[in-house]
Each structure stands twice: as C-alpha cells, then as structure tokens.
Amino acid sequence: MNFLVTILGSGAATPKLGRYCSAQVVNMDGFKMLVDCGESTQNQIRHYRQKMQSFGTIFISHLHGDHIFGLPGLLSTMHLGGRKEPVDIFSPKGLKEALTPLFELSGSDFDFEIKYHEIENDEPVAKEIFHNNHCTVKAFPLYHSIPCFGFIFEEYVPYFQLKQGVAQQYNMSSADIRMVKQGRDYTTEEGIVIPNNELVLPKREPIRYAYCCDTSYNDSLVDIVRGVDLLCVEGTFDKSMEQRALETGHCTTRQAAQLARNAQCGNLLLTHFSARYRDLQPLYDDALEVFPRTLMAEDGLVLDLDVLAKYHRNA
Amino acid sequence: MNFLVTILGSGAATPKLGRYCSAQVVNMDGFKMLVDCGESTQNQIRHYRQKMQSFGTIFISHLHGDHIFGLPGLLSTMHLGGRKEPVDIFSPKGLKEALTPLFELSGSDFDFEIKYHEIENDEPVAKEIFHNNHCTVKAFPLYHSIPCFGFIFEEYVPYFQLKQGVAQQYNMSSADIRMVKQGRDYTTEEGIVIPNNELVLPKREPIRYAYCCDTSYNDSLVDIVRGVDLLCVEGTFDKSMEQRALETGHCTTRQAAQLARNAQCGNLLLTHFSARYRDLQPLYDDALEVFPRTLMAEDGLVLDLDVLAKYHRNA
Numbered sequence: 001m002n003f004l005v006t007i008l009g010s011g012a013a014t015p016k017l018g019r020y021c022s023a024q025v026v027n028m029d030g031f032k033m034l035v036d037c038g039e040s041t042q043n044q045i046r047h048y049r050q051k052m053q054s055f056g057t058i059f060i061s062h063l064h065g066d067h068i069f070g071l072p073g074l075l076s077t078m079h080l081g082g083r084k085e086p087v088d089i090f091s092p093k094g095l096k097e098a099l100t101p102l103f104e105l106s107g108s109d110f111d112f113e114i115k116y117h118e119i120e121n122d123e124p125v126a127k128e129i130f131h132n133n134h135c136t137v138k139a140f141p142l143y144h145s146i147p148c149f150g151f152i153f154e155e156y157v158p159y160f161q162l163k164q165g166v167a168q169q170y171n172m173s174s175a176d177i178r179m180v181k182q183g184r185d186y187t188t189e190e191g192i193v194i195p196n197n198e199l200v201l202p203k204r205e206p207i208r209y210a211y212c213c214d215t216s217y218n219d220s221l222v223d224i225v226r227g228v229d230l231l232c233v234e235g236t237f238d239k240s241m242e243q244r245a246l247e248t249g250h251c252t253t254r255q256a257a258q259l260a261r262n263a264q265c266g267n268l269l270l271t272h273f274s275a276r277y278r279d280l281q282p283l284y285d286d287a288l289e290v291f292p293r294t295l296m297a298e299d300g301l302v303l304d305l306d307v308l309a310k311y312h313r314n315a
Numbered sequence: 316m317n318f319l320v321t322i323l324g325s326g327a328a329t330p331k332l333g334r335y336c337s338a339q340v341v342n343m344d345g346f347k348m349l350v351d352c353g354e355s356t357q358n359q360i361r362h363y364r365q366k367m368q369s370f371g372t373i374f375i376s377h378l379h380g381d382h383i384f385g386l387p388g389l390l391s392t393m394h395l396g397g398r399k400e401p402v403d404i405f406s407p408k409g410l411k412e413a414l415t416p417l418f419e420l421s422g423s424d425f426d427f428e429i430k431y432h433e434i435e436n437d438e439p440v441a442k443e444i445f446h447n448n449h450c451t452v453k454a455f456p457l458y459h460s461i462p463c464f465g466f467i468f469e470e471y472v473p474y475f476q477l478k479q480g481v482a483q484q485y486n487m488s489s490a491d492i493r494m495v496k497q498g499r500d501y502t503t504e505e506g507i508v509i510p511n512n513e514l515v516l517p518k519r520e521p522i523r524y525a526y527c528c529d530t531s532y533n534d535s536l537v538d539i540v541r542g543v544d545l546l547c548v549e550g551t552f553d554k555s556m557e558q559r560a561l562e563t564g565h566c567t568t569r570q571a572a573q574l575a576r577n578a579q580c581g582n583l584l585l586t587h588f589s590a591r592y593r594d595l596q597p598l599y600d601d602a603l604e605v606f607p608r609t610l611m612a613e614d615g616l617v618l619d620l621d622v623l624a625k626y627h628r629n630a
Contacts, residue, residue: 014392017361021388039353039388046332063421065391069384073336073354076380077329098420105413107461146433254599 058132060091062148142215159251160200195213271297356385358575375406375464457530474550475515572605
C-alpha cells in the first residue's frame with residue numbers, strides 16, 4: 001500500500017505567493033482524490049506534476065470561496081482535455097446550485113457528467129460517504145460559520161498476513177498463499193481442511209488520515225479522530241487570537257495540537273495559515289508545546305503515511 | 316500622460332505554467348483598469364506587484380471561463396482586504412446571474428457594492444461605455460461563439476500645446492499658460508483679447524489601445540480599430556489551423572497581423588496562445604510576414620504606449 005498526502009495549497013482565505021488556497025491530494029495506492037479546490041488548484045496540480053484527469057473523485061469540506069473557487073477552472077480544463085468519465089464531487093448541499101449558473105452562462109457544456117453527492121450528517125460521528133477497493137471515506141460535521149465537514153480516509157487492507165512457517169508446513173504454492181491471505185481456508189493434499197484463522201494473523205490496522213478544515217476546536221472531535229495516523233487540522237491563528245478563532249470558526253495552532261493530543265493521534269499536520277503571518281515559527285512553537293509530532297504544511301509537501309505510521313506505531 | 320499595458324495572463328482556454336489565462340492591466344496615468352480576469356488573476360496581480368484594491372473598474376470581454384474564473388477570488392480578496400468602495404464591472408449580459416449564486420451559496424457577503432454594467436451593442440461600431448478624466452472606453456462586438464466585445468481605450472488629452480514663442484510674446488505667467496493650455500482665451504495687459512486658437516496648436520492625437528479577444532477575423536473590425544497605436548488581437552492558432560480558428564471563433568496569428576495591416580495600426584500585440592504550442596516562434600513568424608511591428612505577449616510584459624506611439628508616429 002502506498003498512502004501519500006500532497007499539499008497543493010496551505011493558505012487560508014487569501015492566497016499568498018507560494019501559499020495558495022486549500023487543496024490536497026490523497027493518493028491511495030494510485031487512486032487519487034482531491035480534497036478541497038481553492039483558486040489555482042489546476043495550476044498547482046500542474047506545478048506538482050500531478051495528472052489533471054486523475055481527479056475523478058473530489059471531496060469539498062465547505063462552500064467558502066477559498067475551498068471551491070478552483071473547481072470551475074479545473075472542471076473546464078478536464079473537459080478541454082477530452083474527459084468523458086464522470087467526476088464525483090462530495091460536498092455540503094448547494095455546490096451544484098452555485099456552479100451550474102456559472103457553467104451555463106459561460107457556455108460551458110462538458111462532455112462528462114458531474115455527479116454531485118450532498119453530504120448530510122448532523123451527528124457528531126463519522127459516516128461513510130464513499131468506498132472502493134482502495135479506501136473508505138467517512139465524513140463528520142465540523143464547527144464553522146457555514147456547514148462544513150471533516151473527512152477520514154482509511155485504507156482498505158486487502159490481505160491477512162500469513163503466520164510464520166505455515167507456508168512451509170503445508171507446502172503451499174504461491175496461488176495457495178494468495179488464497180489464504182485473502183481469507184480462504186486451506187485444504188491439504190490429504191484432504192484436511194485447515195481453517196483460515198489458524199493460518200493467518202489478524203489484518204494490520206488500516207492507516208487513517210483525518211482532515212479537519214475549517215473548524216473551531218470542539219471536544220466532540222476527539223472521539224471521531226481518535227488514533228488516526230495523521231490528523232490534519234487548520235491552524236489559522238496563533239494562540240493569542242483564540243477569541244477571534246472562536247468567533248470566525250477557526251482554530252489556533254495550539255488548539256489543533258490539543259485535539260491531536262487529546263485524540264492520541266500519530267502525527268499532526270497544520271495547514272490553512274492566515275496570510276497575516278510572515279513568519280510561522282511562533283504558530284509552530286505554540287503547537288509543539290502541546291504536541292511534539294507536529295508538521296507544518298507547505299505547498300508541495302508530500303507525506304508518506306506508510307512511513308509516518310511505521311515510526312509512530314513502533315514508538 | 317503615462318499609458319501602460321501590463322499582461323497578467325497570455326494563455327488561452329487552458330493555463331500553462333508561466334502562461335496564465337487572459338488578464339491585462341491598462342494603466343492611464345495611475346488610473347488602473349483590469350481587462351478580463353482568468354483564474355489566478357489575483358495571484359498574478361500580486362506576482363507583478365500591482366495593488367489588489369486598485370482595480371475598481373473591470374472590463375470583461377465575454378463569459379468564457381478563461382476570462383472570468385478569476386473574478387470570484389479577486390472580489391473575495393478585495394472584501395477581505397477591507398474594501399468599501401464599489402467595483403464597476405462592464406461585461407456582456409449574464410455575469411451577475413453567473414456570479415451571484417456562487418457568492419450567495421458560499422456565504423460571501425461583501426462590504427462593497429458590485430455594479431454590473433451590461434454591454435449591449437449589436438452594431439459594428441465602437442460605442443462609449445465609460446469615461447472619466449483619464450480616458451474613454453468604447454466597446455464593439457467581436458466574432459466569437461458567445462457574445463463577446465472588444466474594447467478601445469483612448470487617453471483623454473487635457474491640454475492644448477502652446478504655439479512656440481507666444482508665452483514670451485505676451486509675457487504670460489505660468490497661471491496664464493495653464494489657462495490657455497486648457498482652452499481659454501488670453502487678455503493682454505492692454506485689455507486685448509487673443510482668441511485661444513491663435514495661441515495653441517490642436518491637441519495631439521490621443522493614444523489608443525484596442526483589445527480584441529476572443530474573435531475570428533472579420534473585415535468589419537478594420538474600420539473600428541483603424542489607426543490605433545497598439546492593437547491587441549488573440550492569436551490562438553498558427554496559420555495551418557485557419558479552418559479550426561473559424562469554427563471556434565478564433566484567429567490565427569497571420570489573420571491578426573492582417574487585421575493590423577489592413578487597419579494601419581501602429582503596433583500589434585498577439586496574445587491568447589493555445590496551450591498546444593511549446594514553441595511560439597512559428598506563430599510569431601506567421602505574423603511577421605504580414606506585419607513587422609508585432610510583439611508577442613508574455614505574462615508580466617509591460618508596454619509603454621507613449622514610447623510605442625512616439626516611435627511609430629515618427630516612423
């Protein structure tokens with residue numbers, strides 16, 4: 001399994017040079033998902049050598065401009081690139097109504113279908129909104145000024161691990177091994193059926209990535225993101241601006257670190273930094289005081305969750 | 316008078332790295348106007364060290380995405396920057412209907428008014444749509460797949476030029492000279508009234524810049540842009556693609572040069588190059604064969620029309 005998160009934009013409402021509006025790529029073994037799509041996302045996709053047409057599955061946290069204004073351009077470019085396959089977009093209610101007039105009045109007539117999936121979930125639990133043979137994606141409500149959802153990306157672990165020595169013990173072929181790893185029982189040459197659970201270890205814990213942007217700190221999030229390998233939380237403000245963070249539905253980096261600590265997450269990734277800060281070191285320091293395994297997002301940063309998980313799981 | 320054109324985006328429908336979608340700044344003695352606003356225009360404004368809030372007057376040629384998808388982000392950033400002054404946007408019918416749902420559903424509530432001015436002009440003549448004490452802007456219909464307008468930016472020439480020697484002859488003060496340059500008659504110390512036309516030369520010809528993007532070649536454009544100092548025409552395709560240009564409402568660079576030649580323009584600026592071309596030299600060569608005073612737009616290019624006009628007017 002190859003589980004990569006690539007930051008395309010780590011800025012907040014106003015982009016800066018070198019720090020664009022929110023967008024990320026979650027890559028599960030080659031299956032790529034786009035998470036949020038601020039203005040210039042298509043340029044960032046190009047800049048970081050991703051393929052425009054690979055983003056047939058898009059998750060939008062909420063409808064603020066800095067998370068969606070890149071969608072019209074990206075979808076247009078997909079069309080001009082000859083796309084025929086549908087694009088699935090998961091978002092809070094209203095995205096279709098927001099985009100359709102723009103496409104109609106600009107004469108955009110796409111050769112592919114945009115499938116809008118409205119996320120509805122009022123309860124403070126993560127509910128599945130998508131799955132395929134690579135991953136499951138769950139959504140949960142965040143605490144922002146308009147309806148907003150966080151996401152948990154959980155890899156699908158296809159294979160059990162063989163107990164040490166059983167392949168030799170039963171003289172299994174590689175085809176046999178594959179079947180057993182998939183969960184089948186094994187029948188010996190003598191016709192004896194060995195139940196699968198005697199041959200394999202439990203599947204390893206799936207690697208999980210949680211994305212919480214934009215949101216205020218709220219205790220209800222702790223149980224939802226508990227134990228994820230990487231928790232991405234917005235860190236719009238420094239700790240002196242906690243009141244302003246609360247009023248505007250945002251977090252300080254210290255609050256983000258408190259969430260990571262309280263939820264015993266493997267690692268914390270901070271993003272969505274206000275353009276007011278020229279130097280992010282104080283925001284980083286605020287978080288480090290609370291939670292040491294903290295990373296600061298930069299446009300272009302790639303995180304390998306296999307590696308991250310290996311280190312903190314063994315820590 | 317200081318008359319500058321700055322290219323923010325010189326690409327066509329699909330942006331490339333280093334060649335973004337259509338946007339230009341026309342700066343008339345410090346009064347700045349934005350012409351078209353493709354995605355990432357706000358980033359290009361920042362990159363080329365323009366001031367976001369200086370663009371209170373915006374002209375949109377047509378509603379295709381590569382000319383308007385930067386508006387939501389630019390207007391949002393103006394709002395977040397504390398703007399209170401209205402923004403005037405001149406465009407074909409439909410822009411308000413395209414943008415309003417996006418702003419409403421994304422919860423954008425601006426502290427300034429967007430004044431939408433719909434351009435209506437079916438006749439092949441340039442009609443005034445805007446003027447102030449810096450310039451006059453006229454719009455004329457282009458030949459594209461949806462309603463589309465070209466613009467002529469004409470400087471306002473405030474002063475007559477004094478005839479040589481008259482200031483000394485009548486012993487004028489600097490205040491007198493200013494009045495006469497503004498068109499007043501002059502009364503001598505002896506009480507004799509000298510009519511203004513005996514004191515001044517005609518005002519010099521105003522410098523004019525015409526913007527034609529997107530459009531097919533059409534003979535009706537020749538009279539409209541006749542004699543402008545700088546003619547900007549889209550050059551989406553090379554000359555081998557004339558049929559495709561016609562079908563899609565675009566020009567080859569050769570056709571653009573033919574327009575400049577037939578209209579006896581001072582200089583030609585080509586822009587809006589299809590992303591299919593890695594090397595634009597052949598497109599440039601196509602134009603140069605027909606019209607030598609041709610320039611190729613690059614993102615970040617600044618043209619000083621005073622200088623351009625001086626050279627070709629004296630040529």
